[in-house]
Amino acid sequence: MGFMSRFSLSRDMGIDLGTANTLVYVSGKGIVLQEPSVVAIDQDTKIPLAVGEDAKKMLGRTPGNVIAMRPLRDGVIADFDTAELMLKHFIRRVHEGRTLVSPRIVIGIPSGVTGVERRAVMEAASQAGAREVYLIDEPIAAAIGAGLPVAEPTGNMIIDIGGGTTEVAVLSLQGTVLSESVRIAGDELSDAIMGYMKKVHNLVIGERTAEEIKIQIGSAYPVPNDGEIIQEVRGLHLLSGLPRTVTIKGAEIRESMSEPLSVIVDAVKRTLERTPPELAADIIDRGIMLAGGGALLKGIDTLISHETGIVTHIAADPLSCVVLGTGRVLENFKQLERVFSGRSRS
Numbered sequence: 349m350g351f352m353s354r355f356s357l358s359r360d361m362g363i364d365l366g367t368a369n370t371l372v373y374v375s376g377k378g379i380v381l382q383e384p385s386v387v388a389i390d391q392d393t394k395i396p397l398a399v400g401e402d403a404k405k406m407l408g409r410t411p412g413n414v415i416a417m418r419p420l421r422d423g424v425i426a427d428f429d430t431a432e433l434m435l436k437h438f439i440r441r442v443h444e445g446r447t448l449v450s451p452r453i454v455i456g457i458p459s460g461v462t463g464v465e466r467r468a469v470m471e472a473a474s475q476a477g478a479r480e481v482y483l484i485d486e487p488i489a490a491a492i493g494a495g496l497p498v499a500e501p502t503g504n505m506i507i508d509i510g511g512g513t514t515e516v517a518v519l520s521l522q523g524t525v526l527s528e529s530v531r532i533a534g535d536e537l538s539d540a541i542m543g544y545m546k547k548v549h550n551l552v553i554g555e556r557t558a559e560e561i562k563i564q565i566g567s568a569y570p571v572p573n574d575g576e577i578i579q580e581v582r583g584l585h586l587l588s589g590l591p592r593t594v595t596i597k598g599a600e601i602r603e604s605m606s607e608p609l610s611v612i613v614d615a616v617k618r619t620l621e622r623t624p625p626e627l628a629a630d631i632i633d634r635g636i637m638l639a640g641g642g643a644l645l646k647g648i649d650t651l652i653s654h655e656t657g658i659v660t661h662i663a664a665d666p667l668s669c670v671v672l673g674t675g676r677v678l679e680n681f682k683q684l685e686r687v688f689s690g691r692s693r694s
Contacts, residue, residue, distance in 0.1 A: 359443060359451040362674025363435075364489070365469065367420045368511025368534060368641060370400075370434070371668060372442050373675035379668060380442055385511075387430050388416040399437045408554040422531040423458035423486075423513035424465045425472060435476040450479035454678055454688075456670040458513040459485040460529025482677075482688045486510070487517030487527055489673030490639040492684070494663040498522055499683075503627030504634065507616060507652070508670065509642025511535050514612050516619045518627055522686045526622050530615045534642050536608040537562055544604030545583065549594045553583040562645065565598040568609055569647030569654065609648075613655045620656060635659035639669035 362373035365385070372381040383400030390397055391413050398406060398416075406416040419431035439451070453473050457466065466483055473481040490508040491498050498504060498519050508515040511534045517527035538558040545551045545558075553561075565579045577598035585592035616636075623631065636658050638649055643666035653660045663669050677684045 360678050361442065361451050362454045362671055362678050364456045364671035364674065365420065366510055367418065367423050370438060371671035372438055373671045374442060375678045379671055381438055383438065385420055385434065386416060386418055387434050388414060391415055396433055399434055407556055421512060423510060424461050425468045428468055428472060432472040432475050435472055439476050450477050452480045453478040454482045454484055454674040456486045456489040456674050457483050458529050459487055459515055459517065459524065459527045460513065484674060484677060484687055485524060486670050487515045488519060488524060488687050490669040491519050492676050493669035493672030494637050494639050496637060503630035505631045505636045507636060507638050509533050509612065509640040511641060514615060516615050518619060518623050520627060522684065525627060526619055528615045528619050530611060532608045532611045537605045540605050540608050541601060545581065546586065550586040551581065551583040551592060551594055552586060553581060557581065557583065561601060565601055566605065567598060567602045567646040569651040571647055609651065613652065616652060616656060632658055635661050637661050637663055639663045639666045641667050
């Protein structure tokens with residue numbers, strides 16, 4: 349193998365282009381980047397001031413001429429130019445500024461996106477410098493990354509709860525038998541907490557604070573002594589217009605998230621109801637696999653087990669399942685070529 353072909357291979361990339369976070373896998377190296385999908389832009393000059401973690405720190409804290417934004421909403425590109433800019437930045441960072449060889453890129457996307465949305469992702473990656481772009485549905489990528497035997501003729505069920513979408517899929521023989529994508533996920537859980545704080549405590553909080561509450565004391569199913577789990581929350585009091593601190597309990601935060609959680613559970617039930625009997629029997633034997641950042645919500649596996657009667661497991665590294673899956677596809681390209689849902693060549 350010559351220098352050029354070795355260098356090209358080492359630059360091929362798998363990307364989990366998520367609503368909340370973007371992760372990048374480089375062939376032969378593993379996961380090399382994990383950053384929030386946020387860009388801060390000077391509105392006067394249209395020049396990006398920060399991307400990733402630095403930009404996330406600016407959310408809700410910028411002066412009038414600077415906007416910190418997420419270019420993806422509900423798992424799809426909402427602002428094409430900003431998404432392209434973010435992708436270029438991450439690709440350049442991973443390659444340390446080198447532009448000798450354009451990489452082949454595999455990108456995980458929600459299974460429910462439209463043809464127009466798929467083309468937007470491929471176009472953004474091509475404009476960002478990709479030689480070839482391949483798309484893989486997130487449930488398949490997550491299943492491969494979680495170590496499920498997707499190439500075998502057995503039923504596997506995966507639930508990938510991301511920032512913008514929840515993907516529920518039944519897989520067999522490198523293909524999707526059934527899938528459902530609902531645009532209710534981690535962001536909607538945070539929104540529900542924000543709405544609850546406003547309605548019950550007359551307190552306005554930002555999305556970062558809501559996310560922290562969800563991580564610290566949020567749960568999907570009753571946990572021991574959750575009435576005693578408390579957290580102080582600071583925000584703006586609606587009635588006085590002044591900053592205020594209130595104390596909240598874990599049980600009320602669980603209650604505040606019950607509606608979006610029930611939408612996710614209903615999507616799982618609908619998918620199970622439509623599953624062919626032989627595959628349903630496999631799923632009962634093997635259980636359901638949970639992936640994505642939402643899998644880290646305390647008690648979500650217990651909630652799904654309780655509602656479906658099927659044992660539910662959480663992947664070893666739920667946040668990284670999709671990007672690990674894209675990486676494994678890159679490194680076993682010929683064997684797993686059937687998993688792609690879209691392809692473009694520059």
